[in-house]
Amino acid sequence: MSEVIVVTSGKGGVGKTTTSANLGTGLAGLKKRVVMIDTDIGLRNLDVVLGLENRIVYNLVDVIEGNCRYKQALIKDRYNSDLFLMPCAQTRDKSSVSPEQIIKLVDELKSEFDYIIIDSPAGIEQGFKNAIAAADRAIVVTTPEVSAIRDADRVIGLLESNGISDIDLIVNRVRFDMVRRGEMMSVDDVVDILAVNLLGVIPDDEQIVISTNKGEPLAGTASAPGQAYINICKRILGDSIPVNDFYQPVKRNPFAGIFKKKHA
Amino acid sequence: MNDTIINSSGVYARERLKGILVADRIGCSPDLITNIETDISQCVSKYINIEKNGIHIQLADSVILAKIPVAGIERQKNKPEEQDHTYGREEIQTH
Structure with a gap:
């Protein structure tokens, strides 16, 4: 049974x-067998973050327009043979693809993958x-910034109105x-304001x-974000x-109350 | 130390954000929220002694909540003491 997860933010x-x-x-x-789909047509970056930018032959728009089969466009990760990337086109714009076409492609991918991660563009x-x-x-x-949280709130509203009720933060x-110095909103502040389930803190x-x-x-990896x-x-x-895996170091300080975790 | 936290930019950001989100969700300007707060303050203060600057409008789900702090709430604080008194009397009666 495969699961399709969209990663989005607004900002x-x-x-x-x-x-x-x-x-x-x-x-x-x-x-798990995982495929990541970059949907940021025109401003693709997932390939670069994964170090796969030199291996792109076909892209999402090619698959959707029928220039190739989806398997030809998938790029296998350098380190993990269960991880694939579906890159997107750099020379086209967002209107090259419709929601119906994405649904059709994802339905095909479901037969082969446990998790389909869709990297959303901003906006x-x-x-x-x-x-x-x-x-x-x-x-x-x-991020714990006013502008990012405001956009996240807007996006959460749009997700809900589009029938996606399983939303994590x-x-x-x-x-x-x-x-600790009070110069940044705490995770609890952000969770209280957005009122969605907290999945993790980086x-x-x-x-x-x-x-x-x-x-x-x-x-x-052993690094803090790697573990998070x-x-x-x-x-x-x-x-x-x-x-609260990353709250504990903070909990020992006098302002521990600020970081007290809320279990959703 | 607590004062520095309360006056810090993090708290300021949080409070500012709450105002922005209420305005966003209702679809009106932050000024309008301030006007509503002022009007409620004027209206309620005709009948009840309230802390005029303490009014706060929030949006919970689809309900607008106005928090109106009432001035002079010392009575409530006295209640536990009153209870203690009766407790003492009861003890005396049982003896």
């Missing part, structure tokens, strides 16, 4: 693509509508030192930049790992 630059790459890598590392226009069309569940990525790029870490430089997602991502993947598989 650009909050870490959708990095999250998609790490969820794909993490789930494949946990012995709430055509590209977003394409990305969510086939999704069973959504993961909304935000990842709070990305949290700087616990700043939260600490802000320079390792993320380094991994993107190399084109090697760090899900499953693999825990999120385990939660997606249904493991009950407490969401």
